[in-house]
Each structure stands twice: as C-alpha cells, then as structure tokens.
Amino acid sequence: MASAHRRHNAMDRIKVNGEWLVEEQEVREGVVNSFQQLLTEDMGWQADIGSIPVGCISLQEAKSLETPFAENEIHSALMEMNGDKAPGPDGFTVAFWQDAWDFAKEEIMEMFKEFHEHSSFVKSLNNTFLVLIPKKSGAENLGDFRPISLVGGLYKLLAKVLANRLKKVIGKVVSIAQNAFEKGRQILDASLIANEVIDSWQKRKEKGLICKLDIEKAYDSINWKFLMKVLQKMGFGPKWMGWMWSCVSSAKFSILVNGVPAGFFPSTRGLRQGDPLSPYLFVMGMEVLDVLIRRAVEGGYLSGCNIRGGSRTSLNISHLFFADDTIVFCEASKEQVSHLSWILFWFEAASGLRINLAKSEIIPIGDVEDILELAAELGGRVGSLPSHYLGLPLGVPNRATSMWDGVEERIRRRLALWKRQYISKGGRITLIKSTLASLPIYKLSIFRMPKSVAKRVEKTQRDFLWGGGNLEGKWIWRFACEKNNFWNQVITTKYGQEDYGWRPKKVRGAAGVGVWKEIMKESDWCWENLAFIDGKGSKIKFWKDRWCTDIPLSQCFNQLFVLAVHRDATIEEMWDQDSGQGDWKLVFVRDFNDWEMDMVGELLHTLRGYRPSLEDDSVVWRQGRNGIFKIKEAYRLLDKPNVTVFPARRIWVDRVPTKVCFFAWEATWGKVLTLDRLQLRGVHLPNCCFLCGCEEENVNHILLHCIVTRALWDIIFGLIDVKWVLPETVKETLISWRGSFVGKKRKKI
Known part of the structure; x- marks a missing residue:
C-alpha cells in the first residue's frame, strides 16, 4: 500500500515557470530554486502603516504574555498536540516527546528558560522539511502543489505554548469580520452571513457586487517587518516581539522531492503552514486590510x-475574512471598484500579500450592465450566482435540489469503487457509517437537505447494503449563547429577536437565498430542550420558561397560572427584595379555595432554594451532561425509536464485531437463510435440522429450541446460576434479556 502511494505521488517531472523539467537533478534544482525565490523578500518600496488604527491589548495583557513558562503550562500544551503527525528533520514525533516527558522534562524546561531570557534557541530545532501535497489529481505545475512544513517536535511544542498564550488575547485585536482562529467563531458563520447579504440585496431588488478575492501564496509571501509593526501597534511588548521574530526568522528549509531532502536555505519572508503560530500571526496581519476597508466605508x-x-436598526456589512479567503460587498459602480483596487494595491505594498487576479472574480447582484468594465477595473474575471464560498453554496435558492448534486455524485463514486469488491453485509454497514454518512455533514451544518434528496441518498445506501435536523439545531443554541458574534448581529438586525434576546423571531416572507429561514424550521425541538439557569432573573420568564423544573411552571401548576396576575413577569419582577431577606411576590386574581392550598404549598416548595443573584442569566442544553449542545446528543434525541418494540440496544453493541451484530439483527427479523427460507426461494432441499435431525429448521428452532442448542443454553444458565424459560422467538428473547440475572456475571460471559 505504501509503495503504491509513493508511486502515485512521485514527482517524475514538473512544470516550473512554463518549462518542463524531466531529469531528476533538474526537478530537484528547479523546485529548490523556485521556493528559495518565493521565500525571499523583494527589496522594494514598503507602505507605512503608522497611521492605521488597529485594536490594542492592555498593558497588563501584554505583560501576562511575557511571564516565565510554567511546567504545567508546557506539559498541558504537549498533551494537547496530535502525536501522530509526521516528524520534522530531527525524526522525533510529538508522540515521542509525550512518552518521554518524565525523562526529558528538565532539558525541555531549560530550553524554555533560555528562550524566555534570551529570545533564542538552538537553531537546528527550527530546521524544516517542506513536503509538497498535490491540490488536485494529475498535478503538473509547481503551483498545483501545496507546501506543508514539517517542523521539529521541540520547536512545535514551543510554538504551541506561545500560540496558547496568543489566542487568549487575539479576540481583542481581531475584528468581528474575521471568522478564523478565534474562539466562538466558525467557518459556517461567514457562509451564513454572505448568503443573508445576497438575500437582502435580491429581496430589495438592489444592485450590488460581490468581490471574491484570492490572495496569492498568502502564508509564503507575508512580510516579517510588516508583522512586527502590526504587533507593535497592537500593544505587544518588546520581549514578545523578540520571541516572534526569533520563531519566524530562524527557520531553514529543505524540500522533500520524492522523499529525499533537496537544498538547505533560509527565508526572509513568509509563514509556515504547520507552525502553530502561523494562523494567529496571519490573521493579525489581515487586520490591516480590515481596517482599510472599514475606513473606506466610513x-x-x-x-x-x-x-x-x-425595526429601524441596520447593520452594514462590507467584507468577510476567513484567513486568506476574502469577500467584499460594494456598490455596482466604477468608482467603488476603483477605490477597492487602490486599497488592495496599498495593502500589497505594506504586507507583501498580492491578490491573485486569475482566481479572483466579481459577481453581480441584479442587472449590472457594465459588469465587464467593472471586472476590468478590478482585474478579475466575471462570475455569477450560484457560486461557492468556503466550500459551501453561495446564492443558491435554499429549496433547490441542485446544490446537493455534488454530494450525491461523491457518494456514487465511492460506491462504484466498493462494488468492484466482495464485501460482507457487516463490512458494508461499516463503510456506510464511517464514510458515506459523513460526506454531506459539512453542507448539512447550514443547509437543510430536501426530502427528495434525502430519500435518494438513503436509497443509494440501501441498494449498496442489500445487493440531518440535529446540525441546524446547533444554530438555535448558538444564537442563545453567542450574543457578540458577527453572524448573531446580522440575524438579529435582519429578523429581530424575542424572549429577551434568547431566540430569533420567526422568518416571514419569500424563501430567497438566505439560509436562516430553513434553519428556523429546526428551532422548536431545539428550544424545547433548552433550560435556563437563573442569575439576576431579568431575562427569564417566571411562569413560561424552564428554570426550576423540567417543564415551565405554567404547565406544572396550570390551575395557578390561570389565576396569576403577572403571567409574563420575569423572575426579577416576581422577587421582592425589600421583604426581609427577600421573598416571592405571587399575586393572583382571587383568594384560593381549600382544595387549591396543597397546590400552592407544592409551588412554594418547588421555589425553595431559588433566588436571584448578581450573575447573568444563562441557558443550558438539557440533554447533555455538562449543559453544552452536542450534535451526537441531538441526533439521539431526534432519532426516536419506532413504535414497535425492537431490541436495538441489545444487538448493536460497540464491542461486538459488526458482522456478529448484523447476524443478530437478521435473526431478530427472521431473515437468516435457514432451510425453511431457502425453500421459499425455490431451493429444493429436505427441511430437517442438521443438528438434531428431528425437527424442521427455522431461525427460532436452530438458535433457541433445538435439543443441541438447548444443551448449550443450559450450560450458560448453569454458569450464571439462572433458571429461565426461553421465549418463542429470537426477538422476544432479546427483548426479555433483562431479568434479575442481568448483572456482573452475565456481562463477564
């Protein structure tokens, strides 16, 4: 298998700058020279960013970044890392350092102490292999390969510790328009916002432009001095800047060509894909472009x-970033496109990041007559809707089935490969669960799959075997929890919110291309499984929300709720702070009858121990252990069992081989090919049990009631000291397998 992969990925020839290189030595030299040139800074004019106002961390936060490294901090970072990643030039994987921590921790701590005091480390630790990964099948040009850095294990640990510190403050300096590498922000947020922008333009019948920009060799071409200026303006201290400079400037590279290192050279610009620090440094550099666009809008x-x-409120959205994937929204006018072009030119002069015009496109919204002229002004090509952004559909009507064609085609391609092989039913189930079921998950995270598409996908899987609502629900949970995120502000502004901001309002009007209306179809079941933790109580309804019982008090005590005066009051409004140590203000329209007093007492008993505090109100997911929404738990909630009792949990057991589980499943349904079923299929054989030779063979006889089988059951029951009469069928046996004898002994057997 490894040899086959090596032959498939072999670089026998390569096209560099339009010229084919065929000889092995030519290929090696050509690749090395190209990357050496790519990673060397052009000595040209660099624009000054001194007057650009960027976000800044506090002096206290800057000092906290420069504190000495603690042993538990380093060990925790080491354990967070993936130990199976390919090693760098030193040959030691992260897994080695994880296993050798007790033996090597003193030397590792000494290395961190040296780095803290002198901003330096042994230079060989930062030597790097560049491995070239094809971006597509049949890659020929050098540009068709993505360079991934294989850095040494100890340097990666150092960078991981620094990255863990950096990500604690990066939210202070990176704007809400950037959706990458900041806690609480996701790649799906940008896709949701972009589709809602297009939906707003189309419903208002306004003209506009979407400029999808591709930054050429983004990580490889960013200027180091530019990054240092950005860090300085953001308030990072001199020691931290010295650490960053040491990490990026001390790297030396060798290119792995057909598995053999070629060349050994330093770099003067660029960040390494594979260095834990690189994503955070890159998004801080992109913040300059964010500021330039925001100032242009202002x-x-x-x-x-x-x-x-x-409502009368509005929210302006001019751009979205996800690392180097950039999208800009502007008016369909030559002046605005010209201004954007100048912004990009200035940003390139400051940072070294150049827009790849060949891959950039300008997409018109509405009838834009002079679109070719506008595209020429920017320098990109003309695109159209529907399109794609971050691997998800952009501008596709949310009920269109065409957006799922790619998913169905990928499933069919996988099946075409598998059908060439003989695979057991158990193996087929394993492939369906591990591979086919995961193919649509990314798209299902934001788009609802039409029923017609779902039926086709299910039929495809069934055909292979025999011859999604939980993902959208997460958005409802995130809306209640993530109030400061950009996508939440977009949805709140466009559609409004209710219930003190916990949930969005229902979406009305035509479907359009916005995806939120479809997501809201999954809101009810998710909302029913949320509960509140009372703090101040100012955002929780006393009677109508779940906060002290599993269901709202209005349902627990419906007769009292009908009599309540303040049915929509919050917890805060129902609490009388002036009454001694505080008490509940329960006001009803009339006095209680004698038979209602027990109910009042039960209500007061329920409220005992609850009182408002100074903390903010919060929401929790009721189906999980820690109150956090989990896709797996939501799936189990929605995947309700059939009305017919079926012993699924006693069949599909994790530790049992899949083929054994599948046999038990077939036996439960009476589908095992015993002699009676073979006769139904036209096979002419006498139906006589091969074990006892006395009775006709069927699944219940051969597994339960045959005298030979009964002898085996008697042995098992004797081992666990149980006397039990076996039911008539396999299904009834599995359903009944939960008597008093179910315990440790049975589990051992």
Whole structure:
C-alpha cells in the first residue's frame, strides 16, 4: 500500500515557470530554486502603516504574555498536540516527546528558560522539511502543489505554548469580520452571513457586487517587518516581539522531492503552514486590510450592504475574512471598484500579500450592465450566482435540489469503487457509517437537505447494503449563547429577536437565498430542550420558561397560572427584595379555595432554594451532561425509536464485531437463510435440522429450541446460576434479556 502511494505521488517531472523539467537533478534544482525565490523578500518600496488604527491589548495583557513558562503550562500544551503527525528533520514525533516527558522534562524546561531570557534557541530545532501535497489529481505545475512544513517536535511544542498564550488575547485585536482562529467563531458563520447579504440585496431588488478575492501564496509571501509593526501597534511588548521574530526568522528549509531532502536555505519572508503560530500571526496581519476597508466605508468610498429588518436598526456589512479567503460587498459602480483596487494595491505594498487576479472574480447582484468594465477595473474575471464560498453554496435558492448534486455524485463514486469488491453485509454497514454518512455533514451544518434528496441518498445506501435536523439545531443554541458574534448581529438586525434576546423571531416572507429561514424550521425541538439557569432573573420568564423544573411552571401548576396576575413577569419582577431577606411576590386574581392550598404549598416548595443573584442569566442544553449542545446528543434525541418494540440496544453493541451484530439483527427479523427460507426461494432441499435431525429448521428452532442448542443454553444458565424459560422467538428473547440475572456475571460471559 505504501509503495503504491509513493508511486502515485512521485514527482517524475514538473512544470516550473512554463518549462518542463524531466531529469531528476533538474526537478530537484528547479523546485529548490523556485521556493528559495518565493521565500525571499523583494527589496522594494514598503507602505507605512503608522497611521492605521488597529485594536490594542492592555498593558497588563501584554505583560501576562511575557511571564516565565510554567511546567504545567508546557506539559498541558504537549498533551494537547496530535502525536501522530509526521516528524520534522530531527525524526522525533510529538508522540515521542509525550512518552518521554518524565525523562526529558528538565532539558525541555531549560530550553524554555533560555528562550524566555534570551529570545533564542538552538537553531537546528527550527530546521524544516517542506513536503509538497498535490491540490488536485494529475498535478503538473509547481503551483498545483501545496507546501506543508514539517517542523521539529521541540520547536512545535514551543510554538504551541506561545500560540496558547496568543489566542487568549487575539479576540481583542481581531475584528468581528474575521471568522478564523478565534474562539466562538466558525467557518459556517461567514457562509451564513454572505448568503443573508445576497438575500437582502435580491429581496430589495438592489444592485450590488460581490468581490471574491484570492490572495496569492498568502502564508509564503507575508512580510516579517510588516508583522512586527502590526504587533507593535497592537500593544505587544518588546520581549514578545523578540520571541516572534526569533520563531519566524530562524527557520531553514529543505524540500522533500520524492522523499529525499533537496537544498538547505533560509527565508526572509513568509509563514509556515504547520507552525502553530502561523494562523494567529496571519490573521493579525489581515487586520490591516480590515481596517482599510472599514475606513473606506466610513469615508463613503465603499458602501457595503445595509442589512435591515422590521425595526429601524441596520447593520452594514462590507467584507468577510476567513484567513486568506476574502469577500467584499460594494456598490455596482466604477468608482467603488476603483477605490477597492487602490486599497488592495496599498495593502500589497505594506504586507507583501498580492491578490491573485486569475482566481479572483466579481459577481453581480441584479442587472449590472457594465459588469465587464467593472471586472476590468478590478482585474478579475466575471462570475455569477450560484457560486461557492468556503466550500459551501453561495446564492443558491435554499429549496433547490441542485446544490446537493455534488454530494450525491461523491457518494456514487465511492460506491462504484466498493462494488468492484466482495464485501460482507457487516463490512458494508461499516463503510456506510464511517464514510458515506459523513460526506454531506459539512453542507448539512447550514443547509437543510430536501426530502427528495434525502430519500435518494438513503436509497443509494440501501441498494449498496442489500445487493440531518440535529446540525441546524446547533444554530438555535448558538444564537442563545453567542450574543457578540458577527453572524448573531446580522440575524438579529435582519429578523429581530424575542424572549429577551434568547431566540430569533420567526422568518416571514419569500424563501430567497438566505439560509436562516430553513434553519428556523429546526428551532422548536431545539428550544424545547433548552433550560435556563437563573442569575439576576431579568431575562427569564417566571411562569413560561424552564428554570426550576423540567417543564415551565405554567404547565406544572396550570390551575395557578390561570389565576396569576403577572403571567409574563420575569423572575426579577416576581422577587421582592425589600421583604426581609427577600421573598416571592405571587399575586393572583382571587383568594384560593381549600382544595387549591396543597397546590400552592407544592409551588412554594418547588421555589425553595431559588433566588436571584448578581450573575447573568444563562441557558443550558438539557440533554447533555455538562449543559453544552452536542450534535451526537441531538441526533439521539431526534432519532426516536419506532413504535414497535425492537431490541436495538441489545444487538448493536460497540464491542461486538459488526458482522456478529448484523447476524443478530437478521435473526431478530427472521431473515437468516435457514432451510425453511431457502425453500421459499425455490431451493429444493429436505427441511430437517442438521443438528438434531428431528425437527424442521427455522431461525427460532436452530438458535433457541433445538435439543443441541438447548444443551448449550443450559450450560450458560448453569454458569450464571439462572433458571429461565426461553421465549418463542429470537426477538422476544432479546427483548426479555433483562431479568434479575442481568448483572456482573452475565456481562463477564
């Protein structure tokens, strides 16, 4: 298998700068020279970013980044790392250092102490292998390969510790328009916002432009001095900046060509894909472009798109970033495209990041007559909707089935490969669960699959075997919890919110291309499985929300709720702080009858121990152990069993081989090919049990009631000291397998 992969990925020839290199030595030299040139800084004019206002961390936060490294901090970072990643030039994987921690921790701590005091380490630790991964099948040009850095284990540990510190403060300096590498932000957020922007433009019948920009060799071409200026403006201290400079500038590279290192050279620009620090440094560099676009919007040079809902509030969205994937929204005018072009030119002069015009495109919204002229002004090509952004559909009507064609085609391609082989039913189930079922998950995280598509996918899987609502629900959970995220602000502005901001309002009007209306179809079941933890109580309804019981008090004590005066009051409003140590203000429209007093007492008993505090109200997921929404738990909730009792949990057991589970499943349904079923299929054989020779063979006889089988059952029952009469069928046996004898002895057997 390894030899086959090596032959498949062999670089026998390569096209560099339009010229084919065939000889082995030519290929090695050509690849090395190209990357050496790519990672060498151009000595040209560099724009000054001194007047650009970026976010800044506090002096206290800057000092906290420079504190001495603690042993538990380093060990924790080491254990977080994936030990199976390929090693760097030193040959030691992270797994080695994890296993050798007790033996090597003193030397590792000494290395960190040296780095803290002198901002340096042994230079050989930062030697790097560059491995070239094909971006597509049949890659020929050098540009068709993605360079991934294999750094040494100890340097990766150092960078991981620094990255863990950096990500604690990066939210202070990176704007909400950047959706990458910041806790609480996801790649799906940008896709959701982009589709809602297009939906707003189309429903208002306004013209606009979407500029999808691709940054050429983004990580490899960013200027180090530019990064240091950005860090300085963001308030990072001199020691931290010295650490960053040491990490990025001390690297030396060898290129792995057909598994053999070629060349050994330093670099003067760029960040390494594979270095834990690189993503965070890159998004901080992109913050300069974010500021430039925001200032252009404030000055009226770019307009963006104004999201408006039922209220008078509006929210302007001019751009979205996910690492180097950039999308800009502007007016369909030559002036605005020209201003954007100048912004990109200035940003390139400052940072070294150049827009790849061949891969960038300008997409018109509405009838834009001079679109070719606008594309020429920017330098990109003309695109159209529907398109793709971050691997997800952009501008596709959310009920269109065509967006799922790619998923269905990928499933069919996988099946075409598997059908060439003989695979048992147990093996087929394993492939369906491990591979086919996961193919649509990324798209299902934001788009609802139409029933017609779901039926086709299920039929494809069934055909292979025999011859999604839980993902959208997470958005409802996130809306209640993540109030400061950009996507939440977009949805709140466009559609509004209710219940003190815990949930969005229902979406009304035509479907369009916005995805939120479809997501809201999954809101009810998710909301029913959320509960509140009372703090101040200012955002929780006393009667109508779940906070002290599994169901709202209005349902627990319906007769009292009908009599309540303040049915929509919050917990805070129902609490009388002036009454001694505080008490509940329960006001009803009339006095209680004698038979209602027990109910009042039960209500007061329920409320005992609950009182408002100074903390904020919060929401929890009721189906999980720690109160956090989990896709797996939501799936189990939605995957309700059939009305017919079926012993699924006694058949599909994790520790039992799949083929054994599948046999038990077939036996439960009476589908095992015993002699009676073979006769039904036209096989002419006498039906006589091969074990006892007395009775006709069927699944219940051969597994339960045959005298030979009964002898085996008697042995098992004797081992666990149980007397039990076996039921008539296999299904009844599995359903009944939960008597008083079910315990440790049975589990051991």
